[in-house]
Amino acid sequence: KQEVTQIPAALSVPEGENLVLNCSFTDSAIYNLQWFRQDPGKGLTSLLLIQSSQREQTSGRLNASLDKSSGRSTLYIAASQPGDSATYLCAVHMDSNYQLIWGAGTKLIIKP
Amino acid sequence: GAVVSQHPSRVICKSGTSVKIECRSLDFQATTMFWYRQFPKQSLMLMATSNEGSKATYEQGVEKDKFLINHASLTLSTLTVTSAHPEDSSFYICSARDRGDRGGIGYTFGSGTRLTVV
Numbered sequence: 752k753q754e755v756t757q758i759p760a761a762l763s764v765p766e767g768e769n770l771v772l773n774c775s776f777t778d779s780a781i782y783n784l785q786w787f788r789q790d791p792g793k794g795l796t797s798l799l800l801i802q803s804s805q806r807e808q809t810s811g812r813l814n815a816s817l818d819k820s821s822g823r824s825t826l827y828i829a830a831s832q833p834g835d836s837a838t839y840l841c842a843v844h845m846d847s848n849y850q851l852i853w854g855a856g857t858k859l860i861i862k863p
Numbered sequence: 864g865a866v867v868s869q870h871p872s873r874v875i876c877k878s879g880t881s882v883k884i885e886c887r888s889l890d891f892q893a894t895t896m897f898w899y900r901q902f903p904k905q906s907l908m909l910m911a912t913s914n915e916g917s918k919a920t921y922e923q924g925v926e927k928d929k930f931l932i933n934h935a936s937l938t939l940s941t942l943t944v945t946s947a948h949p950e951d952s953s954f955y956i957c958s959a960r961d962r963g964d965r966g967g968i969g970y971t972f973g974s975g976t977r978l979t980v981v
Binding site: 755785787795796797840842851853854855856 | 897905906907908909956958970972
């Protein structure tokens with residue numbers, strides 16, 4: 752059974768710092784992996800999607816990497832801003848169906 | 864881009880009443896919709912998967928008679944929480960997969976519904 756773990760559960764850093772959020776999964780037979788952002792009490796915004804054949808994806812100040820063999824993905828946020836404060840979730844899409852399996856998220860606070 | 868409209872965003876109801884949550888795909892056809900529930904400080908948990916025109920598939924531990932899902936068209940799915948109790952208070956989010964998706968992102972999420980049962 753696939754399990755997705757995110758570390759740390761919470762992170763507070765000063766504005767301007769570069770930071771890394773971690774996501775690990777137990778079953779490497781994934782179809783793809785996605786990083787999402789969730790603002791308090793709101794829905795989800797998809798940030799980056801990495802197909803199983805890819806190593807990384809970039810969008811603006813965000814860079815997500817994927818190492819299937821070790822069951823890890825990282826989300827790198829460069830030059831963090833207060834507006835980046837949110838909960839970041841990773842989810843994996845297994846091969847056999849469309850279900851996403853979610854991590855519990857990392858709550859990020861960027862202090863001005 | 865693809866948009867899923869979810870209503871209501873917040874609802875407070877009395878214990879024992881029923882609440883209906885709607886999700887509409889506004890500019891695409893959603894053959895499959897997913898309903899998730901999220902308790903505070905926990906990850907999203909899939910409740911059920913609904914395919915247009917057929918019965919929903921419920922995850923283990925989710926009562927199908929309590930959480931009624933109807934996916935009557937390619938643009939509308941509803942979740943009805945019947946005889947709601949305080950332990951049903953949660954954040955419910957729907958997600959739709961574009962019929963035309965070819966292995967891309969495919970998922971579009973509603974904005975969520977905060978249900979509080981008093």
